[in-house]
Amino acid sequence: MTAAATTTTIVTGRAATRAARRHAGGSRGGEQLIGWVFLAPFLGAFALFLAWPILHGLYLSFTDQSLTGSGGGFVGVANYVEALGDPVMWGAFGNTVWFTVLSTVPLVVIALLMAVLVDRGLPGQWLWRLSFFMPYLLASTVISQIWIWIFNPQIGAANNVLKAFGLEPIAWLQDPAVNMLAIVIATVWWTIGFNFLLYLAALQNIPQQQYEAAALDGAGGWRQFWSITLPQLGPATTLIGLLQILASLKLFDQAYQMLGGLSSDTTRSIVQYIYETGFVGYRFGYSAAISYVFFAIIIILGVAQALITRRRKDVR
């Protein structure tokens, strides 16, 4: 402590002059330079791992580049024309949207429900908080292994439950009629903790006086929930919904791992198809084109959503 203090006093004199000079307008550039130096590590990583791949991917999408090194010639928009007419791509896109719908709704609604229950003061709050959030901390590989066992058609826990109710066993991950649902169930279990935590924080931010005032006016529990809790959670819900939609559209790892790479027409997501085309089928150019089509669709969705929310605000 003493050493630090001494150093400070020594420096002060010179630093003061420098600061004074700076204020006089001399070395604004020097300050900026230091700023850039501090930014450099991030900018370097950003340029190398985000900006460059995005640009290079765009370039690849106009070539017939193959992973095997052959091709690479410019083919214009041929890849895009093929992608837009590719039934497998549209099927994969449909699956992705379907998964997003199936997963986002419970991931918002159930998370809210869990947060409200915990906030209302269930006994042992810390235990609920911990157990709801815990799965989120696990890696997707771990989640996949756990659910592969739960969904095992012959010895899995899921079918044991069905059997206990006298129901027929289901091939959860293999039957095309239910495998998407199985992925959704596993995903909800895995990621709901994050939304739950966001909701819980938002709930705890609602001023208590509002409830007190409402109670004085004779509002019951439900009335308070609909008229105070839900509206106050509006911004949190928008955020959670948006994050969730983006996360669900990226569906790949858990589905890929749980289905063992078997691409079934009912579960193939768009990212899975990009992977299959590029890394199994070696068609880098075409898979880049598909990812840009997907990118464009997400941007359109994003802009549409922004417009809708803005209009709603205007109406209000």
Add this chain to the structure above:
Amino acid sequence: MTPPLDLNRRQFLGAAGLAAGTALLAGCAPSASAAGTRPLQFWHLLSGGDGVTMSGLLDAVNSAQADYRIRPTVLAWGTPYYTKLAMAAAGGRAPDVAIMHATRVLGWAPGGLLDAWDTGRLADLGVDASTFPDPIWKKGEVDGKRLSIALDAHPFVLMYNTDVCRKAGVLGADGRLKEAKSPDEFLAMVDAIAGVTGGHGLSYGYLGDGSQMWRLFYTLYTQHGIEMAMPQGGSAVIDKDAAVASLAFMQKLLDGKRAAKQADYGTAVAEFATGKSGMFLSGVWELRTMLAAKIPFDIAMIPPLFGARTAYADSHSFVLPHQSHPDPASRDLVYRFVADMLKGSFGWAEAGHIPAYLPVTGSPQYADLLPQAHYAEAAGYVRYDPPAWFTGSGSNFQGQFGAAAQPALLGGGSPADAIARFEEAVARFQAQPNPADPEGARR
């Protein structure tokens, strides 16, 4: 916690840094154990029991001579392996030698990803057409160039529990399984076995595993005396009746009594390994698992139910991934290494695979090796995937077959619909150019 040496902090850090640096440098240098020993890079995709056997073989060839030393790199089976090998070969800085499935070689042939073997040099080392079963040797040749040399054939076979089968009365006087001559005869045998086990008669895991479905299906299909053809840009030759009959037979097996309706690979292995069923349809590579399970069992070719004697198989084969500037001395040693491996491939049979090198399987020693000798004949009847760039082990093609066939096997959907879906998938593949072919990029 007293330091053994009286070093101050700086001295200690300096010494530690020096030691670490030396260790790092040592890691970089090719540590030639004997003067003149050349390291050869060898990539393969064999893990688990296969991997253990392979490292045993490599140890044997390494210690038998002092000219080369194999440095193996093992990568995950399937797509991860082929992606990395393709990229290494595309860059011209590939390992000296690698293993590929024989069925994947054709797709790689046109792009120059593989260098051709010199048959003259091979013959000098005792490796030529006369030392391989015909279909296996031929599979390694593409457009007149020898691109791969098979180490083995690993067919799809029928394992059976000898205790259970004896009780069910399906063994012959020689203690081996009676050979069924028709689908109904085979189904009756499975029924008899199911009567003994009280559970399922046969184990077959297929759920979510396109390769497993394809292996059995294509064995049955080729038993009709035909093969599929999928020429690039043309239309596929698929005998619809034979295909439907094969799939319908698989449905009859998976009726919940003869075999579980819904079994994945691991479940089926466990069922047979614990003696809960009497038969098991699988690849020879599960031999080690069953030996470890200590059950009384034997292995036979899948009986010729539809007439012809065939076995779906693939071969682990040696290839020369493309190097832009191959070192002639290393190349020479690679030839020797391959010849050494083939001649020492008796040990490879431990993993269940049938060595492709005839002097090995023709040896009296091999004839005494059981149960391997009981299915060695399969090497003469192998049927590989239909030749096309998109087929082969670990390819999208087998996955697509699974996606088409599984609804029929699982839910009892119509086999004809499943085959129609399969044909659509094949047509989609055929319409695509071979991504490894510089000429075919957009034909």
